[in-house]
Amino acid sequence: MPRLFPRCQHQGCRRGRDHPDPLQGNSHTMMRHPIASLVETALQAAAAANELNTSPFPAVIIGTPASPEHGDFSCNIAMQLAKAERKAPRQVAEIVIRHMGNGNGLLAKTEIAGPGFINFFISAEAWHSALLEIEAQGDAFGRTSAGKDAKVQVEFVSANPTGPLHIGHGRGAAIGDSICRILTATGWDVTREFYYNDAGQQIANLALSVQARCLGIGPDDPRWPADGYQGEYIKDVAESYLSRETVHADDQHVTALGDSHDLDAIRRFAVACLRHEQDLDLKAFDVHFDVFTLESSLYSEGRVDDVVRLLGENGHTYEQDGALWLRTSAFGDDKDRVMRKSGGGYTYFVPDIAYHLAKWERGFTRVINEQGSDHHSTVTRVRAGLQALDRGIPKGWPEYVLHQMVTVMRGGEEVKISKRAGSYVTLRDLIDEVGRDATRFFFIMRKPDSQLVFDIDLAKQQSPDNPVYYVQYAHARICSIFENAAEKGFTAPERPRADGIAALRAPEEMQLIKLLAALPDTVDESALHFEPHRLTNYLSELAGCFHSFYGKHRVITEDPDLTGARLYLLKRTAQTVKNALSILGISAPERM
């Protein structure tokens, strides 16, 4: 979603404004960063020797070649410099290499290839020592310090309390929660927030619907409210209300008055009831929030009035047709928007602006809103309103992650999701049917930008076709190998002798090691782009790599050194799979 994220001024940095550079000061990135340093040092040395004259040098980007013949990593700096240096790219590459060391044995070989790539071949010793580093980092392996403990707030789900959470909310919950976990894993100080509307027209409809049910009026009755909520759950709320139950939601308790004529009491009770249900859904999904903000609080604290006054003082509002308008078109919107309706009352986006101003005043210079793309129009409006406040809030603040629609398939047919009709697939139904792990995995396995087909049959299937089982099975299979090894007298984890690890030479072993070492980079990239699917893809690839190794080599052999080395490698593999799953809130079963 390029338009939503203004480009950063920093070289080599894609995300907006002032924030820690994900590759700066990151000691956990195993290979990429040391290589970048080698290249940078070489460039400086070449400049000092007057062999290169470009100043400043562009950011050094270390890529990963598609083909193994091209090494483990590559750098395109020579091609970037060629024009300015007025030299052939390969000639520039030659100069760079001449001034570059081998990084204390990190590099086995450096080549110039193709149009001017510098290809790096990491030494086997360096890969082997990466395993030791992975062991040393333990549960922390995969975590990085890219965020430098800076504050970030993530708002997600934010469903209105008018019904149970549905599939769309589920995707939002899974993506939002995963983003929070990934940001935490990359060293950010994350606050998770849920905002809900407990004041608008939809809530009035909810109250009227519950009241109607209290009075024994159903949807077929002519007295049924025009935009009433017809779901069965409304009947349950009404019954609870009439029997004067007490519900707990967020940090409040609400006891029903049981009076069918007190609409306000019905509203408060219904909101608490449905919020309570949503909390249970989220709990079943293992999704938790730090802060709940109620729309009504923005009114009661005077924040909405403050915002309206500020916008007026700044000269961005005007009266027309009996309504108060905000000149959002002056800030990139298609047209101006009504703030106060001619019949009184503010439109939803006014408290939205107040809410975001409050976020800003709470000190969050970085805020991410995860929501369905059907609410895309709020992005421009909220940002326009914040600009009109003239409070020094950056133009691209807050950032947005918008996820596309979910289609649910069962038995090869689309399951229609309709609040009106009975075929209403809730998040809870889905979790109950396919399980929490599979639900989470499936919701995040595609890029948020892409529409998602959720195949219930596949998600339930215990077969390699099902990516979540495929990944979890890799972990369970390794655990099983260790049980077997223990029976045969090998203690796990078997740390190989100092030179024992060098027994790992087979292509499948080396490939596995390289993939393990890539986890920190993958986590960083995932955080940078707000794309959890990069981690599920990584996990699928890692699991495949392990299964492939398993198919070709025996772990427990006659050779104790080789057995020890392989057990050690598999211990790191299991650890890496578990750590990556853990970052996504998915379990790593030891037995399946």
Add this chain to the structure above:
RNA sequence: GCGCCCGUAGCUCAGCUGGAUAGAGCAACGGCCUUCUAAGCCGUAGGCCAUAGGUUCGAAUCCUAUCGGGCGCGCCA
């Protein structure tokens, strides 16, 4: 009509802030269990990266049009 997202193998999707011969899984076809979990592995086949221009050393990736699909376009949220 306007805005946003998407368009890559028959299907579902990756493709790492522009890089080297475009990848995976499923489906299809052919192999592999007296041996650490077959919930697995190996192989074959499958492509004008929607189309047309442009930017440059280089484009699936960036820009502009066009076509196709989704979402939004309210004094609802």
